[in-house]
Amino acid sequence: xxxxxxxxxxxxxxxxxxxxxxxxxxxxxxxxxxxxxxxxxxxxxxxxxxxxxxxxxxxxxxxxxxxxxxxxxxxxxxxxxxxxxxxxxxxxxxxxxxxxxxxxxxxxxxxxxxxxxxxxxxxxxxxxxxxxxxxxxxxxxxxxxxxxxxxxxxxxxxxxxxxxxxxxxxxxxxxxxxxxxxxxxxxxxxxxxxxxxxxxxxxxxxxxxxxxxxxxxxxxxxxxxxxxxxxxxxxxxxxxxxxxxxxxxxxxxxxxxxxxxxxxxxxxxxxxxxxxxxxxxxxxxxxxxxxxxxxxxxxxxxxxxxxxxxxxxxxxxxxxxxxxxxxxxxxxxxxxxxxxxxxxxxxxxxxxxxxxxxxxxxxxxxxxxxxxxxxxxxxxxxxxxxxxxxxxxxxxxxxxxxxxxxxxxxxxxxxxxxxxxxxxxxxxxxxxxxxxxxxxxxxxxxxxxxxxxxxxxxxxxxx
Amino acid sequence: xxxxxxxxxxxxxxxxxxxxxxxxxxxxxxxxxxxxxxxxxxxxxxxxxxxxxxxxxxxxxxxxxxxxxxxxxxxxxxxxxxxxxxxxxxxxxxxxxxxxxxxxxxxxxxxxxxxxxxxxxxxxxxxxxxxxxxxxxxxxxxxxxxxxxxxxxxxxxxxxxxxxxxxxxxxxxxxxxxxxxxxxxxxxxxxxxxxxxxxxxxxxxxxxxxxxxxxxxxxxxxxxxxxxxxxxxxxxxxxxxxxxxxxxxxxxxxxxxxxxxxxxxxxxxxxxxxxxxxxxxxxxxxxxxxxxxxxxxxxxxxxxxxxxxxxxxxxxxxxxxxxxxxxxxxxxxxxxxxxxxxxxxxxxxxxxxxxxxxxxxxxxxxxxxxxxxxxxxxxxxxxxxxxxxxxxxxxxxxxxxxxxxxx
Numbered sequence: 001x002x003x004x005x006x007x008x009x010x011x012x013x014x015x016x017x018x019x020x021x022x023x024x025x026x027x028x029x030x031x032x033x034x035x036x037x038x039x040x041x042x043x044x045x046x047x048x049x050x051x052x053x054x055x056x057x058x059x060x061x062x063x064x065x066x067x068x069x070x071x072x073x074x075x076x077x078x079x080x081x082x083x084x085x086x087x088x089x090x091x092x093x094x095x096x097x098x099x100x101x102x103x104x105x106x107x108x109x110x111x112x113x114x115x116x117x118x119x120x121x122x123x124x125x126x127x128x129x130x131x132x133x134x135x136x137x138x139x140x141x142x143x144x145x146x147x148x149x150x151x152x153x154x155x156x157x158x159x160x161x162x163x164x165x166x167x168x169x170x171x172x173x174x175x176x177x178x179x180x181x182x183x184x185x186x187x188x189x190x191x192x193x194x195x196x197x198x199x200x201x202x203x204x205x206x207x208x209x210x211x212x213x214x215x216x217x218x219x220x221x222x223x224x225x226x227x228x229x230x231x232x233x234x235x236x237x238x239x240x241x242x243x244x245x246x247x248x249x250x251x252x253x254x255x256x257x258x259x260x261x262x263x264x265x266x267x268x269x270x271x272x273x274x275x276x277x278x279x280x281x282x283x284x285x286x287x288x289x290x291x292x293x294x295x296x297x298x299x300x301x302x303x304x305x306x307x308x309x310x311x312x313x314x315x316x317x318x319x320x321x322x323x324x325x326x327x328x329x330x331x332x333x334x335x336x337x338x339x340x341x342x343x344x345x346x347x348x349x350x351x352x353x354x355x356x357x358x359x360x361x362x363x364x365x366x367x368x369x370x371x372x373x374x375x376x377x378x379x380x381x382x383x384x385x386x387x388x389x390x391x392x393x394x395x396x397x398x399x400x401x402x403x404x405x406x407x408x409x410x411x412x413x414x415x416x417x418x419x420x421x422x423x424x425x426x427x428x429x430x431x432x433x434x435x436x437x438x439x440x441x442x443x444x445x446x447x448x449x450x451x452x453x454x455x456x457x458x459x460x461x462x463x
Numbered sequence: 464x465x466x467x468x469x470x471x472x473x474x475x476x477x478x479x480x481x482x483x484x485x486x487x488x489x490x491x492x493x494x495x496x497x498x499x500x501x502x503x504x505x506x507x508x509x510x511x512x513x514x515x516x517x518x519x520x521x522x523x524x525x526x527x528x529x530x531x532x533x534x535x536x537x538x539x540x541x542x543x544x545x546x547x548x549x550x551x552x553x554x555x556x557x558x559x560x561x562x563x564x565x566x567x568x569x570x571x572x573x574x575x576x577x578x579x580x581x582x583x584x585x586x587x588x589x590x591x592x593x594x595x596x597x598x599x600x601x602x603x604x605x606x607x608x609x610x611x612x613x614x615x616x617x618x619x620x621x622x623x624x625x626x627x628x629x630x631x632x633x634x635x636x637x638x639x640x641x642x643x644x645x646x647x648x649x650x651x652x653x654x655x656x657x658x659x660x661x662x663x664x665x666x667x668x669x670x671x672x673x674x675x676x677x678x679x680x681x682x683x684x685x686x687x688x689x690x691x692x693x694x695x696x697x698x699x700x701x702x703x704x705x706x707x708x709x710x711x712x713x714x715x716x717x718x719x720x721x722x723x724x725x726x727x728x729x730x731x732x733x734x735x736x737x738x739x740x741x742x743x744x745x746x747x748x749x750x751x752x753x754x755x756x757x758x759x760x761x762x763x764x765x766x767x768x769x770x771x772x773x774x775x776x777x778x779x780x781x782x783x784x785x786x787x788x789x790x791x792x793x794x795x796x797x798x799x800x801x802x803x804x805x806x807x808x809x810x811x812x813x814x815x816x817x818x819x820x821x822x823x824x825x826x827x828x829x830x831x832x833x834x835x836x837x838x839x840x841x842x843x844x845x846x847x848x849x850x851x852x853x854x855x856x857x858x859x860x861x862x863x864x865x866x867x868x869x870x
Binding site for chain 1: 508509513547695696697700701704705707708709714752755758759762763765766770
């Protein structure tokens with residue numbers, strides 16, 4: 001494939017997501033012919049911060065990526081260099097912005113839901129870029145993501161969390177928005193702005209600081225775009241990305257490093273570990289899931305990939321690591337590594353069923369998933385969106401149930417014995433209100449306070 | 464109108480209500496209930512006064528109502544007392560018979576009773592009642608009157624009810640503040656048992672449980688005498704409070720739910736059922752799970768009964784209660800409580816009825832009035848004793864006077 005540059009350019013234009021290295025090298029135009037359907041990426045900037053980031057992104061050329069900005073604030077939108085624009089809630093808010101109220105942002109987006117749907121139509125992967133904490137990004141972002149998903153696209157949200165100094169209210173709003181987004185989007189990557197402080201020094205201007213945030217978002221989009229659009233030596237697809245980001249992205253970290261020279265693998269790892277967002281490898285050791293995307297020029301060797309992965313594996317022994325290696329003609333002799341590390345969080349333990357319940361009903365999700373799968377007849381790709389709907393376990397047959405129950409019974413007694421041995425006295429730290437007997441003389445009988453409801457003392461659970 | 468001296472008033476300061484019952488002893492000595500007054504009690508917690516001024520007001524309301532109904536003027540009352548501080552225990556007094564012929568004399572009996580009463584109590588405690596049980600002569604049980612019998616040693620069991628002196632004073636002061644005389648203070652449980660039990664039941668052995676708003680009193684009769692008694696500072700208020708806590712409703716609503724939907728047991732049919740009450744405006748309020756309501760309630764009731772059962776089984780009295788368990792007080796109205804009592808005590812349980820008194824039928828049927836009626840009954844016994852005494856003294860005086868006059 002490397003000796004067919006024209007072919008690669010063609011693919012970039014068409015935004016072929018990725019193909020197996022083997023397929024590529026063996027396959028000829030017939031495969032490409034089978035994939036002649038349009039496959040496009042759209043980047044939607046929602047809200048002020050989202051629009052700024054998209055403006056920044058749009059300056060570079062991304063083959064086959066179209067950009068859209070949407071905001072409730074019409075004047076801010078007018079300044080954008082992006083061609084496709086949408087003023088949200090133009091009727092109700094007259095283009096004056098959401099005033100930091102997510103509810104207004106949400107209603108604005110819902111007002112223009114058909115326009116948003118029209119903009120999302122036809123895309124296969126949609127990035128929703130938003131700054132959380134304000135009105136439009138926080139309120140409209142999840143709606144946009146939801147609509148985008150309903151059109152059948154895979155949705156990845158890249159969001160920026162506010163600086164600590166922006167106050168508690170915005171932080172709280174941002175957390176709520178993040179929660180909504182998690183339910184709406186297939187994957188969420190979030191960049192806490194606070195971490196930008198590690199990238200700036202005393203002399204950095206405000207403009208530059210926000211420029212860095214935008215650059216980080218751009219890196220993220222670029223890295224993922226590359227991951228999806230360039231042919232993979234070792235395949236990584238969107239499902240892998242979702243597997244890493246979904247559910248445990250409370251603070252996903254995204255870092256990119258590039259190096260060239262004699263030993264690019266070592267150099268790139270040094271750079272990566274020195275990256276402020278990686279915190280000297282600490283993020284890796286705390287991560288629950290890591291997606292590594294190694295991109296290199298035609299000279300990328302398996303040895304380089306191996307070295308990088310060894311390093312990362314050493315730093316993140318407990319993480320679920322998904323790796324991919326791609327060839328990008330433009331990189332020439334450079335080596336670029338993009339990391340998406342998702343930190344463990346409470347959400348990480350969330351059961352897939354719960355996740356479904358939090359968002360849409362499983363049926364609704366299933367229908368949207370099938371909608372997406374139907375046009376993808378190609379067996380290569382059809383297996384991809386596995387992460388979108390986790391099917392419930394098959395109904396066990398009666399004899400299997402019986403077998404499981406008997407197994408459980410035999411193990412159970414042993415477990416219980418262990419549990420009894422392990423049990424430790426517990427202090428009654430929970431303060432139970434005695435209601436109207438709070439101030440009267442307690443009724444103590446054999447050391448028990450009988451004013452406390454009997455069912456609590458006896459530990460009877462009311463479901 | 465009634466002869467003022469024949470009017471006997473029982474006043475009970477309950478946690479949920481204050482109730483005055485007027486009884487009249489007619490010429491033949493039979494007791495007749497002629498009036499009842501009651502008012503909601505606001506200042507009493509767990510059977511004891513927590514807010515003296517509101518309680519005084521409530522007492523006045525109850526007394527006035529009783530006065531109007533009976534058309535009498537109330538001057539003195541028999542006051543019922545209760546509270547978690549009251550303890551009952553049985554003490555045995557021993558006295559060796561010293562006379563040469565080993566005949567037990569009246570003096571011996573007086574001495575043995577004195578010995579039995581001489582119990583070691585903290586200084587601030589006050590003996591509310593000391594009730595004589597049976598005598599033992601040389602270890603022989605169940606002797607009612609040992610005078611004239613032969614023996615080397617006479618013993619007697621006394622059941623002593625005692626409590627904190629100051630805490631007995633609070634209700635007395637509240638009543639005296641209303642220009643009423645307190646003839647005597649009586650343990651509520653004792654009064655209830657007097658109202659409910661016939662002498663036959665006392666003889667057979669019975670347990671009376673008076674479950675009120677703030678306290679639950681229990682008294683055990685066996686062989687015609689009180690064998691055991693006690694108070695648990697637990698009652699209907701606790702149930703309401705448990706419900707308020709468990710169902711997350713205000714206390715007032717918990718009270719309504721308890722009255723409307725409460726039961727002493729959880730039924731299969733309660734599963735998934737809801738309970739709804741209406742607000743004062745007739746609008747339905749948030750409904751609660753009826754199963755939870757009854758579970759919380761039944762657990763509390765079960766516990767109260769179990770505590771009593773434990774106490775009685777420790778005293779070894781459960782096997783002597785052939786007349787079973789009698790329930791009174793507001794708690795006796797809870798549906799299914801008799802079944803619960805039967806299950807826990809393994810004895811027949813029934814709702815106590817004040818059979819032995821005539822008068823207002825409506826009052827006598829209500830389990831809540833058992834204590835107040837019992838107080839009247841207690842008063843009538845006292846009165847009889849007094850009149851007997853006064854008759855004796857009068858007779859004596861007459862005789863002496865006659866002698867003097869003659870001489």
